[in-house]
Amino acid sequence: MSDLELPYAYGNPPLTAVLRSTPEDFQVEEILGYDADGEGEHALLWVEKRDANTDWVARELAKFAGVPPLDVGYAGLKDRHAVTRQTFSVQLAGKPHPDWTAFPHEDVKVLAVTRHKRKLKRGALRGNRFVLVLRQVDGDRAVAEQVLAQIAQRGVPNYFGEQRFGREGGNVAQARAMFAGRRVDRDKRHFLLSAARSHIFNAVLAARVERDAWDSPMEGEIWSLAGSRSWFGPEPFDATLSQRLATGDIHPSGPLWGRGETPAKGEVAALENAMAAENADLADGLVAAKMDQERRALRMIPKDLKWRWLDDGALELGFELPAGAYATTVVREVARTG
Secondary structure, eight states, X not given: OOGGGXXXXXXXXXXXXXXXXXXXXXXXEEEOSSOOOSOSSEEEEEEEEESOOHHHHHHHHHHHHTSOGGGEEESOOOOSSSEEEEEEEEEOTTOOOOOGGGOSOTTEEEEEEEEESSOOOTTOOOEEEEEEEEEEEEEOHHHHHHHHHHHHHHOEEOOXXXXXXXXXXXXXXXXXXXXXXXXXXXXXXXXXXXXHHHHHHHHHHHHHHHTTOSSSOOTTOOEEETTXXXXXXXXXXXXXXXXXXXXXXXXXXXXXXXXXXXXXXXXHHHHHHHHHHHTHHHHHHHHHTTOBOEEEESEEOOEEEEEEEOTTSOEEEEEEEETTOOHHHHHTTTEEOO
């Protein structure tokens, strides 16, 4: 199911627009959620990159520092066609610090340097802050602002974004081929397994959006704790759970498919098993790959969502998202940006 086929929570988007006219129109700032140690053998670099791939920047930093690529760490991949700021760690192990201001790429700048005791691990971040500009905007501005106000309160379906699926969704087709016996290298395998899990999750979430049950409970619900990977349930939906759901402390969750049965029961289990059956080659392949069942929140509420109309008619959006959430899932509810 492509991004264009995924159902919307608030009806058809009221606007059409262009996103990423320039990299400056898509700005991302990483939020690690903890402070540097201030000492240790790892240099912690606060780096701004423009129109550059995160992994490429990591390799170039390793080359500049004279260390193996495995000695460079980062918490998450950031969009390429954007201006992004994120932290990299470089293990120097007794080596002198290079002059980071002399890093030889004009679209990559080392803005600050400190020290840390450990290598940055993938996923070790709280979230990301975004400032996006939509240009060539056409449509009903008043309705768009109503939708944005609803999103600020109610959130959006926490779909995996199209970036997860590769060009024209090709990663899912490649995952099917891999499960059918095609050999792929280790790094590619990781991306294809992620695409397969994401496809089944999006199918479950899409079915719940169609039922208007993406931010409300169904029978047998498993609850995801906001800001963590923990979950609990099923249990009776009482006043306490209702209050926690209303305040955004918990969210309904969906499956990241793998070994074992879904922990959900009743209606939720039936729906999740039906979506897995519709994608049996992916579900069976994930089990064979020894992936374990996990959960992901179905709802995502942007933090500090703000918007303003610029003098040229463009729409600027600013918000913070938790780790693993996609800015495009917010934008798609307001504007088609083909």
